[in-house]
Amino acid sequence: MSTADARQYREIDVIMPRNYRKQLGPRQNRNYDPVYLERAIAAVRRGTLSIRTASEQYAIPYTTLHRWVNNNNLLAYGRPPALENLEEEKLVKVLLICAEWGFPMKSFDIRYIVQQYLNKSGKREKRFSDNLPGLDWFKSFMARHPNLTIKFAENTKRVRAAVNYEVVETYFANLK
Template sequence: MRTYEKTPGSRAYHNFTEEQAAEAVRAVQDGMSKKQASRVCKIPRSTLTSRCLGRHTKPQGHPTILSSEEEAIIARTLGVVAYWGFPLTKADIKQIVKKFLDKKGIVIPILKDNLPGDDMVALFIQRNNLSVRMASNIKRSRASVDQYDVNKFFDNIKPALLESTGDHIYNYDETNITDDPGARKFIVPRNCKRVERVQNFSRTAISIMVCGTASGELLPPMVVYKAYNLYENLCVGGPTGTVYRNSPSGWFDANLFEIWFTKILVPHIQRTRQPGMRVVVVGDNLASHFAPNVIRIAQEEDIYLTPFPPNATHLIQPLDVAVFAPMKRTWLVFLDTW
């Protein structure tokens, strides 16, 4: 069988963008040969010749329903409402385009009731540098946190941070994990009405208190089981120095937080503290974290203990934003393997 090598002038470069075409034309105008410009910019030589002669300057493909200016307005609108906390779906974009066409009295024959299809919306997203993302729901109290609250927090903590170093700045946060690996997508026959996977799991959650320094050192965790008794086999296999406790609810209360504070955090501070350095400890503003004994010990050890602004931990809590998400993804992999 005879084979043919694709040359720069063949249909090997038929799928090009307008930016590639414009770049190739500029290269020719700067003195590059059309053959070389075609190969470098990956655009057919015949197309490049037409562009240099001013022919076929319109974008390739079927004309868009809206002009580039009109699409840019819609794209900016999507960005604004997403910033306000009310992002729009693909169905919303379809309705926006339909109402826009109806208002201008334009009827597109290929569209049913002037309503764009999924493929048109996908191309609109691609042309305007948009993306489809999964949105998480937050309460209005969290959404009400503004720039003033965040700036005020950093203004208050700035003097203490200037007297400290990364080894003396601590951030703590608690989270919980379960033995439920969650739902996953599987490949099944199309006529399969119900997809189930046989796998044991429970709804029991295990709370973990995690703390680290700004320089990257991670302290031993404290693990709290939801149980009335703490058995010996539940207290093995953890990192060196891990503290294990139990509670009926499985969550940290004032007593458990005080145990973590006195058995893990304060001993580490006493071992690593350098003379003249300020120790800053930042965490959630839960009432259970500020028991009288904790405040007394913090004053005696000269520890600057400060909480994050209310309802702002999802924005500026380092462990919550940057550590727990990848940690829980890795935990699910371990669960699935086990």
């Protein structure tokens, strides 16, 4: 990636506010409380209520309750993720190790790492421009992994740095 491309991506890296409003329409998806769904399923499986009465009592659509009672809810809801769970966990471990070594990463760095990973693994994500995840993906990634935080690198005073031979040897041993 050339410096001009990197400069272009860094200019885009400004986080803008997102105000998503759900559009109302005839189709209503998941407009029920998951706790009520669990209670309704339990009542139907115990035999105390029929599916029809449980759907009316707990305000859950009949077909939804029927699907859940009969375990026919096998399809995942929504688009499959860009990275599998195992791949995301590996990325999180790498980011935590980098932060531990004193190399925190910004949003562009993380997105660029994901782009390089997708390119080298031969995956092509159509939703990403040039396989580079957007800021919305980054915000969702950070929300999925609350143990990660964005920290900016700071200059360290010489007294606090305390760099000696053992610290340098340990650092290079970790790099290997």
